[in-house]
Amino acid sequence: MYRYVCKTMLRRLFLSKKVSYQARLFSGNFRYLEVLNNENNVAIVTMKRAPVNTLNSELLSEISSVLTNLDETKCSGMVLTSFSDKVFSSGLDFNEMYESRPATIRTLVSTILEVIIKLYGSPFPTVAVITGHAPSGGCVLSLCCEYRIMVQNFQIGLNVVKLGYSTPLSIVQLMVNTIGHRNAELALTSGRLFTTNEALRVGLIDEIAKDRASAFDKANDFLNQFKVIPPIARHFTKQSMRRALLQDVSINGKIYVEDFVSLISRPKVQELIAAYMANMKNKKKNSN
């Protein structure tokens, strides 16, 4: 009874302030995400897994739940961003890939696949406000959004070959759709990370911002243009543009996941991941 009264009071409070009750309540329910609705019914989804938003199964599964909810509650748009002014996301969590049971790797990979499908195919417009580095899985998340605004002096890209495994075909396609075949081939085969300026030049991002606040202004400008576009027309057009990749992933997703799991489980790849992690730690030690 007490919980019911509290919930009802909270609901009235939020409704009276014309703030989305559901999204507000969400912000309290997640460990690694904050979800707030602005006055235009745009959801600001902030990843907050300190220190560097490493994508583990739990964070990914929270993003997946939010995407389902935003679809059901017909939000007008979504901004995906990071709590950090240094890192957007450092990609998939090595701790769930290194010396892990295949079941653990499988959960991680199928959860990112779930997020990719929901984010890439979302009916509402999506913007990534990239406030810091976005390597690998971080870059993939931003590529699934429709528009990317990145703060100056960071790096973004798909460096997976450096870790000893090939880039999955659909991820290759995601990159090709964004920066074209030639640029994607050069970038993916070398595991290139682009600076913010280089990323703009090649079309990996759409705009550069001097800081977080200005990135949010630009995100609002991007989203505001859709106020005069009928959402259904917009959604179907987006679906038409994205259908090929979405269909491929829905049909072959399980095969891609299994391929990726067995690739990561190979002893050679495990060795490379271990060396990469050790190198990260050494760099940190030497810089301290």
Ligand SMILES: CCCCCCCCCCCC/C=C/CC(=O)SCCNC(=O)CCNC(=O)[C@H](O)C(C)(C)COP(=O)(O)OP(=O)(O)OC[C@H]1O[C@@H](n2cnc3c(N)ncnc32)[C@H](O)[C@@H]1OP(=O)(O)O
């Ligand atoms: C379309 C459907 C296709 C279906 C196919 C199946 C689906 C597959 C999807 C595949 C997606 C694409 C593949 C992705 C693979 C990955 O994402 S692997 C991860 C790759 N990430 C990186 O290479 C980045 C590594 N990190 C960094 O370079 C730096 O941390 C940073 C530049 C991001 C930030 O630097 P700094 O601010 O100096 O912080 P650090 O001191 O380096 O880091 C702090 C802390 O975090 C640890 N850490 C960083 N990254 C990771 C990580 N990825 N995993 C685990 N841990 C990480 C780092 O070691 C530090 O720990 P300590 O504080 O020292 O304990």
